[in-house]
Amino acid sequence: xxxxHPTAQAxxxxxxxxxxxxGEAAVKVDAIVRKCQVSVTSLxxxxxxxxxxxxxxxxxxxxRIVVTNVDDFVSGVKSSRDRTEMKSLLERFVPFLQGRANRxxxxxxxxxxxxxxxxxxxxxxxxxxxxxxxxxxxDALADGxxxxxVRSGVDALSLAYWLSGIVFGKILLxxxxxxxxxxxxxxxxxxxxxxxxxxxxxx
Amino acid sequence: xxxxHPTAQAxxxxxxxxxxxxGEAAVKVDAIVRKCQVSVTSLxxxxxxxxxxxxxxxxxxxxRIVVTNVDDFVSGVKSSRDRTEMKSLLERFVPFLQGRANRxxxxxxxxxxxxxxxxxxxxxxxxxxxxxxxxxxxDALADGxxxxxVRSGVDALSLAYWLSGIVFGKILLxxxxxxxxxxxxxxxxxxxxxxxxxxxxxx
Numbered sequence: 001x002x003x004x005h006p007t008a009q010a011x012x013x014x015x016x017x018x019x020x021x022x023g024e025a026a027v028k029v030d031a032i033v034r035k036c037q038v039s040v041t042s043l044x045x046x047x048x049x050x051x052x053x054x055x056x057x058x059x060x061x062x063x064r065i066v067v068t069n070v071d072d073f074v075s076g077v078k079s080s081r082d083r084t085e086m087k088s089l090l091e092r093f094v095p096f097l098q099g100r101a102n103r104x105x106x107x108x109x110x111x112x113x114x115x116x117x118x119x120x121x122x123x124x125x126x127x128x129x130x131x132x133x134x135x136x137x138x139d140a141l142a143d144g145x146x147x148x149x150v151r152s153g154v155d156a157l158s159l160a161y162w163l164s165g166i167v168f169g170k171i172l173l174x175x176x177x178x179x180x181x182x183x184x185x186x187x188x189x190x191x192x193x194x195x196x197x198x199x200x201x202x203x
Numbered sequence: 204x205x206x207x208h209p210t211a212q213a214x215x216x217x218x219x220x221x222x223x224x225x226g227e228a229a230v231k232v233d234a235i236v237r238k239c240q241v242s243v244t245s246l247x248x249x250x251x252x253x254x255x256x257x258x259x260x261x262x263x264x265x266x267r268i269v270v271t272n273v274d275d276f277v278s279g280v281k282s283s284r285d286r287t288e289m290k291s292l293l294e295r296f297v298p299f300l301q302g303r304a305n306r307x308x309x310x311x312x313x314x315x316x317x318x319x320x321x322x323x324x325x326x327x328x329x330x331x332x333x334x335x336x337x338x339x340x341x342d343a344l345a346d347g348x349x350x351x352x353v354r355s356g357v358d359a360l361s362l363a364y365w366l367s368g369i370v371f372g373k374i375l376l377x378x379x380x381x382x383x384x385x386x387x388x389x390x391x392x393x394x395x396x397x398x399x400x401x402x403x404x405x406x
Contacts, residue, residue, distance in 0.1 A: 023321025107320050109375075114317010116378055117310050118226025127379035134379070158388035161381075165372025165389075166396070172312075172371055173364040175319060176330035176337070185361035186368075189400050193369070196399035197392050 008046040010036050015057035023111070027054050055115075055122045062112040063129050065105050069097060070133050074140040077150075083199060086149040090194055095187040097167045106171045134160040141198075151200045159198070166190055211249040213239050218260035226314065230257050258318075258325045265315040266332050268308050272300060273336050277343040280353075286402060289352040293397055298390040300370045309374045337363040344401075354403045362401070369393055 004012065011032055018026040029050050033040050047053040073093055080086040096102060116123040137160035144150030150159075173186055207215065214235055221229040232253050236243050250256040276296055283289040299305060319326040340363035347353030353362075376389055 019321075025321070110313070110317050111320045112317070113374060113378060114313050114315070114320070117314045117317070118222075118228070123378060130375055130379045154392070155384065155388050158376075158385045159392065161376040161379075161385070162372075162389055162392045165375045166369055167372075168375055169365075169368025169370075169372035171316060172333055172368045173361075175316060175326060176333045176364075178364075181358065182361045182364065185358050186365055189357070189362065189365045193396035193400050197396050 005046060007036055007038055007042060011043060011046065011053060012057050012060055015053050016061045019054075019057055019061060019111070024054055024115070027057070029053075051119075055119065055125070058112045058115055058122065059125050059129060062108045062126075063133075065108050066133060069102070069105060070136055073097075074136060077140040077144050080144070080149055083149055083202075086144065087195060087199055090198065091191055094167070094191045094194055095184075098170045098187050098190055100183070103174060106168055106174065109168060110171050130161075130164075134164060137163065148200060150198055154197075162197070163194065166194060208249060210239055210241055210245060214246060214249065214256060215260050215263055218256050219264045222257075222260055222264060222314070227257055227318070230260070232256075254322075258322065258328070261315045261318055261325065262328050262332060265311045265329075266336075268311050269336060272305070272308060273339050276300075277339060280343040280347050283347070283352055286352055286405075289347065290398060290402055293401065294394055297370070297394045297397055298387075301373045301390050301393055303386070306377060309371055309377065312371060313374050333364075333367075337367060340366065351403060353401055357400075365400070366397065369397065 014032045014035055015027050018028065018032075027050065029040060029043060032053075033043055036042075043050075043053060047056060073089075076089045076093060077086070080089050112122075112126055116126045134157055138156040141150050141159055142156040145152045145154075145156065167190070170186055170190075173182060178186070217235045217238055218230050221231065221235075230253065232243060232246060235256075236246050239245070246253075246256060250259060276292075279292045279296060280289070283292050315325075315329055319329045337360055341359040344353050344362055345359040348355045348357075348359060353359075370393070373389055373393075376385060381389070
């Protein structure tokens with residue numbers, strides 16, 4: 001993302017706050033420039049348009065929130081010494097990732113992905129952010145493959161995307177106000193599926 | 204959804220066309236009422252606001268597009284006579300569902316889900332549409348469980364949501380301009396995972 005001018009960064013922070021409170025419709029140019037004590041031309045100078053500010057805020061909110069999850073999982077893979085430890089990492093981590101505590105990540109991701117569908121520039125940036133994260137995860141999985149705790153013979157980057165996709169897919173259930181039982185069955189099915197794909201076959 | 208007044212339906216069709224061409228920003232109230240040869244008050248009468256029309260169009264585009272997939276899969280489950288036929292259905296259908304030809308469904312779904320995050324009314328309607336579709340799929344899966352071609356002991360509705368979620372998750376890879384190899388690895392992993400969860404264990 002690079003370093004932003006402090007005023008531009010302040011505008012992004014205010015836009016993220018507005019997104020969290022009420023989505024894109026809540027991002028008000030007037031209120032943001034007033035709080036930053038600058039004129040509206042300063043906003044247009046930094047972001048081109050209100051749209052440009054919204055895109056910057058959607059991306060930044062999303063990347064910020066997802067990076068912690070990737071880092072935690074990567075440390076988990078690195079510190080797993082054998083298949084059993086890798087299995088127990090998945091059994092601990094997948095329900096956490098798909099759980100309620102982590103819903104905010106899926107909501108931020110869904111808002112950013114949905115907004116990107118018809119905005120080519122945002123879509124390209126989102127693609128880059130996803131690629132960076134998937135690559136960090138893929139490096140850890142490739143290391144796991146070399147150490148025999150992750151199934152070999154699968155492209156690690158595709159596997160990383162697949163893992164992210166399966167975790168994200170829970171958004172469909174979440175939109176529909178699921179019961180506790182449905183939530184936990186969903187996690188159990190995901191753990192079982194992920195184990196079947198990620199763990200090496202037992203010799 | 205119920206029956207709409209012909210004029211309201213014409214407005215929804217024009218809004219869907221605009222959504223397909225350029226997303227929400229392309230939905231222009233003036234152009235739509237002009238093409239329908241009515242006044243703007245007629246649009247507000249039927250939908251309350253431009254926002255209301257957009258929500259109706261997002262939902263209708265999405266439901267229309269997804270219902271064919273659900274129906275096709277349901278017929279496939281119904282006509283599968285044993286585990287082998289169910290397995291071959293999954294091996295044929297999952298790559299189709301996650302393939303390029305079917306990307307439009309995921310894009311329409313992602314746009315509707317993303318838009319619903321911060322709009323309570325849209326979110327509730329989306330939840331209902333998803334519940335209806337998941338229930339149709341769940342009925343077919345429950346029938347498969349009774350006939351021993353789908354793993355038993357799993358709540359069929361949770362399984363239906365899980366299947367939809369795993370297919371939808373591919374949107375993350377699609378936003379990032381994947382290679383053909385990544386696309387096909389993604390499908391192979393999904394088939395493997397879905398088989399591990401959906402098919403009964405071999406006796």
